[in-house]
Amino acid sequence: MCTCLLTTAIVIQQILKTVNLKKDVKHCWPAAVAWEPGKPLVIEQVEVAPPQAMEVRLKILFTSLCHTDVYFWEAKGQTPLFPRIFGHEAGGIVESVGEGVTDLKPGDHVLPVFTGECKECRHCKSEESNMCDLLRINTDRGVMLNDGKSRFSIKGQPIYHFVGTSTFSEYTVVHVGCVAKINPAASLDKVCVLSCGISTGLGATLNVAKPKKGSTVAIFGLGAVGLAAAEGARIAGASRIIGVDLNPKRFDEAKKFGVTEFVNPKDYDKPVQEVIAEMTDGGVDRSVECTGNINAMISAFECVHDGWGVAVLVGVPNKDDAFKTHPMNLLNERTLKGTFFGNYKPRSDLPSVVEKYMNKELEVEKFITHEVPFSEINKAFEYMLQGDGLRCVIRMDA
Ligand SMILES: [Zn+2]
């Protein structure tokens, strides 16, 4: 056989392989399955069914661990849904597309997102909202919308999805409305962290708090989301960024994110809002609350300056919490706002966040403090449970 024929034969073989892959319903790939709450994940060979109408199958290349995965894996506060494949911060490539998918094709670089954008509902059509009626986050649903079934199974036993993404799997099936197509030149091992926490904090500041250049911003909670909010304040040109946290170990790290001053509420015997008001001649211009603690939320609101101050709530409170403040605080022209996913519409807006990284405006690398191969995914859980670092990126091919 001459060389060119051999090459042709190899190419044909490769094409056939691709075609077979798409049609082969029984194809298995490694996925990290959570069989029980709080128990280490187990890497299993999982069948991943082909995408149905308006779905895409993605090859996940990098994924990272977020607090929300750990919260639902521990399943202390909600109805447990197991066995389940967790994971919602990731970067990957489209492998195949289902019927009706027109704006994605195999090979596209994408970020899957835990909340979607159908582009048809009232929320999607509103410039002000990103809370899609059809694809808004649903932590209780473990199946696909199309047929109410899972695309994952092991020897016929269904394995539940998580927030429509389930990225702790080499292949996953996602609704097309939960997939942001991004610049293929962006390194997926870096921008994978933009799928959730980092964009949430960044958007809370840039899209909702909107600090002016030279303003003073307080950030409550210096975990990954809070530091992303600080990064937003740095990008917006804030002159003072005051970090508030109960853990003094976080202060050193926070300096890298533009935080200029630190307040540990434990160091004072008066409310932290009074401490901040004294530091800033009456209050900060903007505050962003990223802890979910109800008292921190109230402090974050009461520490903004009257006349113009805006406080933005990001953290998720406990079920029975109630926000208590004197109405005069609002009448004195303070504004209280809340945000979900930093007000970003996943498909329309995430590509521009990736561009902010590409043009070096947004620094993503400093959020990535650990990296582990997929086979050691449980280490990522250990780091997070120990409060060690910010984001651990998991390499699927290793
Ligand atoms: Zn919608």
Ligand SMILES: [Zn+2]
């Ligand atoms: Zn998350």
